[in-house]
Amino acid sequence: MAPSKLKNPPQAPPVFTATPSSLIADTKRIIETSRKVQDAVVANVTANDATFAKVLLPMAQDENTMALETHILGFYQAVSTDSKLRDASSEAEKLMDDFAIESAMREDIYKLVDAVLERGDKLDPESQKLLEKEHKDYVRNGLGLPAGPQRDRFKEIKKRLSQISIEFQKNLNEENGGLWFTREELNGVPEDVLSGLKKGEGENEGKLRLTFKYPDLFPTLKYATNAETRKQVMIANENKCNQNVPLFKEAVVLRDEAARLLGYPDHATFRIEDKMAKTPKTVNDFLGDLRSRLKEGGQKELKILTALKETDLKSRTPSQSFDGNYYLWDNRFYDRMLLEKEYSIDQQLIAEYFPLQTTIRGMLKIFEELFGLQFVEITGEERDEISETGKGNDIVWHEDVQVFSVWDDEGEGSGFVGYLYLDLFPRDGKYGHAANFNLQPGFINKDGNRRYPATALVCNFSKPSAKKPSLLKHDEVVTLFHELGHGIHDLVSKTTYSRFHGTNTVRDFVEAPSQMLENWCWTPSQIKALSTHYSSLSDDYLQAWKEHAGDKPKPEEKIPDELIANLISTKHVNDALFNLRQLHFGIFDMTVHQPADHDTIKNMDISVTYNSLRKEISQLDGPEVLGKGYDWGHGQATFGHLIGGYDAGYYGYLSSQVYSTDMFYTVFKANPMDPKEGRRYRHTVLERGGSQEEMKTLKEFLGREPNTDAFYKELGLTN
Template sequence: MAPERYRTPPQAPPKFIATPSSLVEDTKRLIDRARNVQNEIARNVSSADASFSKVNLQMAHDDNKMSIESHIISFYQAVSTSQELRDASTEAEKLLDDWGIEASMREDMFKLVDATLQKNEPLDPESRRLLEKEHKDYIRNGLNLPVGTKRDRFKEIKKRLSEISIIFQKNLNEEKGGLWLTRDELAGVPQDVLGNLEQGLGENEGKLRLTFKYPDLFPALKYAKSAATRQKIFVENENKVNQNVPLFREAIILRDEAARLLGYNNHAEFKIEDKMSKTPKTVDDFLGDLRTRLTPGGAREIEALLALKKAEMESNGNAASFDGRYYLWDHRYYDRLMLERDYSLDQEKIAEYFPLGPTIGGMLRIFEELFGLVFIEITGEDRDRISETGQGSDITWHEDVKLFSVWDDEGEGSGFVGYLYLDLFPREGKYGHAANFNLQPGYVDESGDRRYPATALVCNFSKPTAKKPSLLKHDEVVTLFHELGHGIHDLVSRTTYSRFHGTNVVRDFVEAPSQMLENWCWTPSQLRSLSQHYSYISSSYKEAYDEATNRANQPPEHIPDDLIENLIKTKHVNDALFNLRQLHFGIFDMTVHEQLSHQAAEDMEISLLYNKMRHDISKLEGPEVFNGGDWSWGNGQATFGHLIGGYDAGYYGYLSSQVYSMDMFYSVFKDDPMNKAEGRRYRHTVLERGGSQEEMRTLEDFLGRKPSSEAFYKELGLTS
């Protein structure tokens, strides 16, 4: 039970009691209210009378209230176990998107916002930013286009792009593909993974079904000894949602057309204008320079990995099969073997020290110490007590979900911060990657009171068994810490308007705060504090461990120094190939969105481009080797939700924001990662600001200077 002072948060958590019909009905109610607010403004306010308080503030208050419900309405499609609820959530999101397009293209409201901007009334900085952003949004949504055919076509494109985005992500969430494989084909894959696979009946008797969900896919590609098996899994995974192929192509073409209607040369120019990079040339130059710097290192890494492949095949009696090539399905396997052979890195052994529950506890303690927070898990009768319905089951969407109330510690004033949800295991129909979802933003309401946020981490880690808890590989520890970083950004943000809350910043900065925090997962003291060998969690786990290993002595409770040292040595092993993979995504994204003409966009053979660019950038080979140079063997872009879900002409942000993240870490935290004073300064200077001011100003406020790329290139070993 939580301490008394934490048992009564000043705001109840959100409810998850929707039905398929209520989701749609509530959405229509929200849209009707928003439309009425804007109609009322348009009726009662003239351009001569227009002001921020009469126009923008009224819309902002309604946006705030709408977001409290609309985010959750859309969230059901990512997490609900009910197909009907997921379908209704998808339908509701389409209604919300259609309303957003309608509202963004209202001529009457644009004229009032324009009149307000022209008056240049004195406003606080965040309100000024809101006014300017909203004014520009109307222009970017076609209201500078003449009324008639062009504007109607632009609106038609916006609606279709919204439909494509929703269907594309739904196809990914609902993906149920897999392969029936024999145990011989899966030789080498850890028993922990095999034990969780569906066992075949009838024609599949004796086989196991490997899905394309991460807890199945990645271990199979890392451990399956059979290259034929790995190839089959890799190629099938690249083709798991081929119904998205025409949707992706249509989106690219429509984006290009819309950008040209607005007077831009291409979609990339349109999208990047509002980001920190400002122009496609800045992005192209950055990606091109990084490619030039990384390519020699990638070639050296492939050479070393090829030597390892040859030696391994010779030791297995397969020397005659070695063809001197390094394939896409080779990489996870031989990367792991290299780490084990050259760095004595046993990922399975390391994972024993990172059981999910204790690791999360360790992460939360780091955030508590660094940022002045307190996390209180809400369980049992406390859930019933704080639920508005009196039913604790109503405040989560699934029984596996953990819920925390988050508070400031005494040094930060002991106030309430918000709610954190953790949904950590895969299930049918659930979002398939790892992400942070804002459920309810924070803001200041009409009466001047603060509304507190709720945020959710949705991940897909392996489920616990009777003999083992869920054990995290180190890269999963990094992923979890990264996504928790987004969650903390969401929680501690203190903006006036929901539009600027938390991670609502430009795409080429949004990853920087979480990327910076990843460094804590490579720091010896923090790794030790995150760790606890799973045999210490319970007597039953200890018995199972002893039985499985025939161990006479229990291993140390926390990860030993030699394992930490070996792990840290591997931080940049095959790093050039990892970053070349990211460059493939980033350069492909820019290429498809930066065509010289609309005809060129229509003529693109996108799957061929995706596969050929991956080879040209990373030098990893694929089935084209066996198919006479046919590059149409896979459709990886159709599995890539980022480029349809908001990172279009923006995926480069994962790389460019590392420049900012490394600059912040090296300049402030590298020598003392747990410096409380700097942690709190980071919280107040960067995280609390959200998108309420220019992101470059936020960065410069924290660094005390303009950002530099020196630390980024130094970390990658690319300094001259």
């Protein structure tokens, strides 16, 4: 039970009671209301008397109110078990996107915003930023073009790109492919995974169905001893969503056309202009420098892994000759084997110390101590009491979802902060990766009071079984902490306008706060604090552990220091190859969004470009070395980032690592649990959201300009 003072939040959580028809009706109502606000501004204000309060404030307040519903209307497509509701959510997003495009191209409003900017009234910094951003957005949305065919074509492109984005992500969410294998073909894959696979009937009698969901895919690529099985899984996964191939091509061609219509040389220049990097040259120089620094390390790592593969193959079948190739489908397998052989790392054993629920509680405790927060899970009758409808089921979208009310501790004033939701297990039709979704932003209401945020983590960890809870591999612990970091950013942000709330920062900074927090998962004291061996959770789990452990002594409750030391020693093992993989994504992104001319992108074979760049940058062999050519797979068709907002921005995962490492080394490395610095970080970085220039936020926190020293030192790449 929650402490009495934390049982009554001042704001009810959102409800998830939409039907397909109500969802569309609500979307149309919201759009109509918003259109009336815009029309009223135009009807009642002239360029001569245009002020921020008369023009931008009413529209910003309308945007705040809209966001309380629109984020959830679009969220159903990622989480609902009802395919009709998912379809309606996609349709709602299309309607909202079309309206956003229409709004962004209203010349009558643009003229008023332009007049406000020209007037030059003194505004508070966040309002000034809103004014400048809004003005720039109108220009970037085609209002710098003369009215007529060019502007009409630009609008047409924007609408089509919105449709492509929605359809592309829907195809990924709905993807439900898989392959049938015998148990022998899946030799080496942990029994935990095999026992959860669908059993075949008829022509598939005696086989198991392996899906491309992460809890099936990754253990198979890591543990299946049969290289042919790994190869089939790898190639099929790259081809699981081929209906997205033409959509991806159409998107990059249309983006290039739109950028050129606006007078930019390419889409990358258009997109990067308002990010921290400012120019493609800055991005390309950074990626090129990192690539040259990583190349030698990648070659060394590859040499070691190739030798390990050769030894392994000879030990299995001495008569088999080694072809000298190290394939894409070898990498997770031999990376894991190297860690086991050279570093005594048993990922399955480590996972036993990280049951999902106790790990989450440990993570929330870290955030409580560091940032001055309190998390109270809302369960049972408390859900009925807190729900506006009186029905506790209405405040979640699925029975597996956990919900927490979040509060400040006494030192931070004991106030309410918002709601945190956790949706942790895979299911049909659900978003397939790990991500944080804002459900309702925070902002200042018209009456001057704060509206509190609600945020959701959507992940795909393995489900618990009768004999074991859901157990996290260490890389899944890092993923969970990273996404929780986004959730905390979303919760503690305090901005006037929803536009700048939480993670609404520029894309080449947004990952930095969460990347910085990943360091806690590599700190001995925090690894120990997060751990609890699952056998200590209940007598049933202890008995289940004994069944497979034989006469081994009962494990310690906390992970042993020796295991922690071994784990930490592996932090940078094969780091060069990992970062070269990230560079492949980043350089591919820049390649398709920075063609020499429009014909280049129209004539580009995207799949060949994707696979040839991967071979060239990552140095791993694909089916192309077996005479298959470079069009054997279509990985770009599964790459939701580049259609969902990270276009000409994937480099941000690497460049924001520069900022995150700088912040950690400078402020937290000496004492990661320093509550004084934790609260300073909360107030200086997280609370600001995107309400001021991100570089200004960084400088204020670091006390200087950021630099790459810590980043290259951490990677062992200092000259």
